[in-house]
Amino acid sequence: MGLTGGIGSGKSEVARRLAAHGAVVIDADRLAREVVAPGSDGLAAVVEAFGEEVLGPDGALDRPALGRLVFADVGARRRLEAIIHPRVRARAAELERAAVAADPDAVVVHDIPLLVETGQQGGFDEVIVVDVPEEVQTDRLTRVRGISVDDARARAGAQASRDERRAAATMVVDNSGSLTELDARVEELWRRLRSAASGGEDERRGQGPA
Incomplete structure (x- = not known):
């Protein structure tokens, strides 16, 4: 649902x-942050697409910096979505399967x-x-x-x-x-x-x- x-x-x-x-609520916004967490393949893909300037000093994604790159650039935004969206959907499906396995009536x-x-x-x-x-x-x-x-x-x-x-x-x-x-x-x-x-x-x- x-x-x-x-x-x-x-x-x-x-x-x-x-x-x-x-x-069981699966929050897509939370997953969008999770799939680009430090050490994730999602973050590596974002850096490959947009460069090291989207990383903060701690190695985490610098969201304001990334936002400035994609806000007014439709092509850049679509490249970002192509990285984030499939990973979010895959993780959401995984969480749903786990919830139903734990409780078939969930x-x-x-x-x-x-x-x-x-x-x-x-x-x-x-x-x-x-x-x-x-x-x-x-x-x-x-x-x-x-x-x-x-x-x-x-x-x-x-x-x-x-x-x-x-x-x-x-x-x-x-x-x-x-x-x-x-x-x-x-x-x-x-x-x-x-x-x-x-x-x-x-x-x-x-x-x-x-």
């Missing part, structure tokens, strides 16, 4: 609540911020989209994260549109209200996921990324 949502939607709040209910949720943007929705039986109106998204980014309205809109605009995410969804979680309201919605979502997980071998395993 895949979980996604635009910046400022509260996807991480939903992921935390699902984990508290007992879901509910495995892949938390993937750019699930729609990277075309992964077809790899999951269920795609959960955390959804908020654009004005709520902008308000949260400016009020909670302290960024400007223009920056908030630019960051949201760099992702899939709200309509594109909703079109990919099999389940939509409205997070435009309070955290108390979100608790109730995640409770209902958890019941639906548990029901889906009992529907057979393929559904139980979530058909995560391969």
Whole structure:
């Protein structure tokens, strides 16, 4: 099962609540950091592609330096994605197999911020989209994260549109209200996921990324 949502939607709040209910949450952002950790073949591939200047003095990846190289260069960004994405998906599939081996009834949720943007929705039986109106998204980014309205809109605009995410969804979680309201919605979502997980071998395993 895949979980996604635009910046400022509260996807991480939903992921935390699902984990508290007992879901095995596989965080793609965390894996993206893991696959380029010092000593990894992923980091070696990044250095080969972009040079030693992307390393910090401690030998770890200097993310700001790498970001400056790929931010405005589509070709460079695609080279980076070709290094990172296959490794993240392979590691996610490995973690899912381990979770199901430990508990055949496990509910495995892949938390993937750019699930729609990277075309992964077809790899999951269920795609959960955390959804908020654009004005709520902008308000949260400016009020909670302290960024400007223009920056908030630019960051949201760099992702899939709200309509594109909703079109990919099999389940939509409205997070435009309070955290108390979100608790109730995640409770209902958890019941639906548990029901889906009992529907057979393929559904139980979530058909995560391969």
